[in-house]
Amino acid sequence: DTEVTQTPKHLVMGMTNKKSLKCEQHMGHRAMYWYKQKAKKPPELMFVYSYEKLSINESVPSRFSPECPNSSLLNLHLHALQPEDSALYLCASSQDEVGGLQETQYFGPGTRLLVL
Amino acid sequence: AQKVTQAQTEISVVEKEDVTLDCVYETRDTTYYLFWYKQPPSGELVFLIRRNSFDEQNEISGRYSWNFQKSTSSFNFTITASQVVDSAVYFCALSEADRDTGRRALTFGSGTRLQVQP
Numbered sequence: 001d002t003e004v005t006q007t008p009k010h011l012v013m014g015m016t017n018k019k020s021l022k023c024e025q026h027m028g029h030r031a032m033y034w035y036k037q038k039a040k041k042p043p044e045l046m047f048v049y050s051y052e053k054l055s056i057n058e059s060v061p062s063r064f065s066p067e068c069p070n071s072s073l074l075n076l077h078l079h080a081l082q083p084e085d086s087a088l089y090l091c092a093s094s095q096d097e098v099g100g101l102q103e104t105q106y107f108g109p110g111t112r113l114l115v116l
Numbered sequence: 117a118q119k120v121t122q123a124q125t126e127i128s129v130v131e132k133e134d135v136t137l138d139c140v141y142e143t144r145d146t147t148y149y150l151f152w153y154k155q156p157p158s159g160e161l162v163f164l165i166r167r168n169s170f171d172e173q174n175e176i177s178g179r180y181s182w183n184f185q186k187s188t189s190s191f192n193f194t195i196t197a198s199q200v201v202d203s204a205v206y207f208c209a210l211s212e213a214d215r216d217t218g219r220r221a222l223t224f225g226s227g228t229r230l231q232v233q234p
Contacts, residue, residue, distance in 0.1 A: 040227075041226070041227075042207055042224035042225065042226055042227055043161070043207075043224055045221065045222070056219065088159055090159075090161065092161075104151070104163055104166050105163070105222060106163060107153075107160055107161035107162075107163075108160065109158060109159055109160040110159040110160060112159065
């Protein structure tokens with residue numbers, strides 16, 4: 001089973017709202033990722049968690065706050081977003097980030113976010 | 117400099133035609149991995165194949181085949197007898213360690229949108 005689930009599928013929020021995106025995997029993977037994908041562009045890495053610790057933050061604005069409550073769950077807390085943050089947010093997991101280049105990342109279906 | 121180049125922005129074919137999606141990569145590492153992902157309109161990136169730099173054997177999986185040539189730094193993807201369900205954006209990606217930081221990263225190409233017409 002290579003399933004990564006994400007909720008919600010769609011989200012519309014105002015610039016003053018606080019919301020959270022959720023990601024879950026039950027493959028025993030120890031690395032989890034958040035990507036942002038704008039229309040007609042490839043995914044861009046935002047954050048990487050390895051063994052529940054934040055290992056990479058690609059200089060993402062603080063209005064995006066990741067959290068990894070346990071090895072199966074990954075959240076992305078959103079606060080005071082801007083309209084340009086509207087995008088598809090993809091979560092991915094792999095067996096082990098540290099384990100090497102070969103680790104295949106499996107992606108969830110994404111959350112389509114619209115910021116008004 | 118772009119590390120993964122997918123020069124074909126959009127390709128349109130008629131069902132049952134064969135189609136090849138090109139991918140050219142650039143790396144100074146001797147150990148690296150190449151991937152293809154499919155992204156249908158639903159948005160999920162679906163893993164198709166992973167190939168390491170030491171294995172140049174071509175691979176076939178049903179109607180899909182991949183041609184890896186280190187001499188030309190290419191990892192092309194062919195769909196034989198295309199079907200409407202193959203319509204999607206296809207991304208080629210390179211996994212390598214950054215020379216300065218040692219960090220491993222997955223770098224995506226810009227993607228090729230494939231439209232298969234009935």
